[in-house]
Amino acid sequence: MIVWLNGTFGAGKTTAAHELLDLLPGSTLYDPELLGSGLRLMLPAKRFEEVDDYQDLPSWRRMVADTAAALLTEVPGPLVTPMTLLRQEYRDEIFGSLAARRIPVLHVLLHAEETILRARIAHREETPGDDGANAAIRRWSLAHLEPYADALPWLTDDAHVVDTTRLTPRQTAERVAEAVRAGTGACDIVQTPEPTAETLAAGVLLFDDQDRVLLVDPTYKAGWEFPGGVVERGEAPAHAGVREVAEELGIELAHPPRLLVLDWEAPQPPGFGGLRLLYDGGTLTEERIGKLLLPGAELRDWRFVTEAEAEQLLPPVRWNRLRWALRARERGCPFHLEAGVPVG
Template sequence: MIVWLNGTFGAGKTTAAHELLDLLPGSTLYDPELLGGGLRLMLPAKRLEDVDDYQDLPSWRRMVVDTAAALLTEVPGPLVTPMTLLRQEYRDEIFGSLAARRIPVRHVLLHAEETILRARISRREEEEADLGTGASTRAWSLAHLGAYATALEWLADDAHVVDTTRLTPRQTAEQVAEAVRTGAGSCDIVQTPEPTAETLAAGVLLFDDEERVLLVDPTYKPGWEFPGGIVEPGEAPSRAGVREVAEELGIQLPCTPRLLVMDWEAPKPPGFGGLRLLFDGGTLSGDRIRQLLLPGAELRDWRFVTEAEAEKLLPPVRWNRLRWALRARARGCPLNLEAGVPVG
């Protein structure tokens, strides 16, 4: 298990984490910031110039999961992880990958009032003044208060909140330990096993009467997606799409959906690639749209979007696939793609 202590600079994550080690038997401090420092030393300077924060590096996010899994083969756990995580798509990627490894997460947000945060940041600056790093640390920390305020809405919904405004580090740790014992902050994410070979996946495009397409927001991976999933062994792809729509949205499609796009996705480590199929599930009436249901452990939201809006929400590979699927639908003829490019 991982006890993920989230919160902005000055919330007391590190001091509470050290106190928590005394309260959770077998626990080990796991600081992913060390991975970021290592990547700064190993990656070319040109690559580092492309990102504002090491969290923006896909390699860092994958290393967080791989290192946690490796550590848990050496120690009994839990791992206590004091790490700010303000971007929801990064939370989805990391926590979803941990769930795929069968590593449960207790997500705890250490929160404090902004005036307290600013005072703690200033006090930390004074403590670091002798090292010559105080001013730069203070500027960096203050700059992140706005991002924290923006993220607070989804963080408060996702995590168990402990207000550290008037707590000592020990009192904070005691509240976190009690939360862990009672199961608070448990992230009930669907456990989708990581593929070990090429996969076959079926997605279904559903439309409203304005010809907008339905997208869903998974809790276990970044970016929006089409309803659908992996085709099970021995299962027909179109039937897999029908099954996934029923499981994810509570909608029973009246007939077998029509194929729009077959796209071969090239393997790109650590992914294995495979065939991705998109089917036309037709137009949903207003009554059926109002009946949409979401499984909380798998999907957090849905919306109908135009093609232009979809480009802003979907990862580039999925948006390209959608773009061609919409053209195939308009022409009434399916398209065969290889790595996103029509062939034949």
């Protein structure tokens, strides 16, 4: 298990984490910030100039889950992880990757009133005697208060909240230990095993009466997606698409969906690629749209979007696949793509 202590700078994550080690037998401190420091030493300086924070590096986000899995082969656990995580898509990527390894996550938000946070940051001294370094750290910490406020709606919905405004670090740790024992804040994320070889996946495009396409927001990976999933061994792809729509959204398709796109996705390490099929599931009536269901462990949200809106939400590879699928729907014939480019 990972006990992830989230919160902005000044919330008391690090001090509470050290106190928590005394309260959770067998626990180990796991600080992903060390991975960022390591990457700063190993990656070219130019790469860091391209991002605002080491969390923006895909390698860091992958290493967080990989390192946790490795550590848990060496120690009994749990891992206590004091780490600010304000971008929901990064939470999805990291926690989803941990879930795929069957590593449960207890997400705890340490929160304090802004006036308290500012006071704590003002008195924070990371490097004794180095006023310049400490001033830079304070500026950095204060700059994160606004992004933290913006992230609060999803954080408070996702995590168990412990208000540290009037708590000592020990009292905070005691509240977190109680949550651990009660299982409060456990992230219920679908466990989607990471592929070990090429995969075959089927997605289904569903439309409303304005010809907008339905996208869903998975809890276990970053970015919006089409309803659908990996085709199981021995399963027909079209049947897999129908099954996934029923499981994810509670929608039973009356007719087999029509193929729009077959796309070979090139392997991009650590991904293995494979065949991706998109089908036309037809237009949903307002009544059926009103009955859409979301499994909380798998999907967070859904929305109908125009083609232009989809371009802003989907990762480039999925967007390109959708673009060709919409052209195929207009023309009434499917497209065969290889790495997103039509063949022939």
